[in-house]
Amino acid sequence: MDLFTIEEQQLMCIFDMSSKERLLADLEAALPYIYNKELMDIMNGIIGKLNSISDAVFGALPFDFTDYYSEEIW
Numbered sequence: 001m002d003l004f005t006i007e008e009q010q011l012m013c014i015f016d017m018s019s020k021e022r023l024l025a026d027l028e029a030a031l032p033y034i035y036n037k038e039l040m041d042i043m044n045g046i047i048g049k050l051n052s053i054s055d056a057v058f059g060a061l062p063f064d065f066t067d068y069y070s071e072e073i074w
Helices: 006-012 020-033 037-052 055-060 066-073
Strands: none
Touching: 006 037, 020 037, 020 055
């Protein structure tokens, strides 16, 4: 998944990724509570990228990172 950085992928995992709209809503709802500039920049980057892709592209993204991390650990 070259669209999102590792940091973005990890951050997205803590939100509801069942749909693009749900993920966007959760990220935007959390923004007012983020006081760390680096984290805010990452979240705004994710929001910008999500707004630039279609629902079909979002649905095709591989958000199951368990295979990646299983291979990296072992």
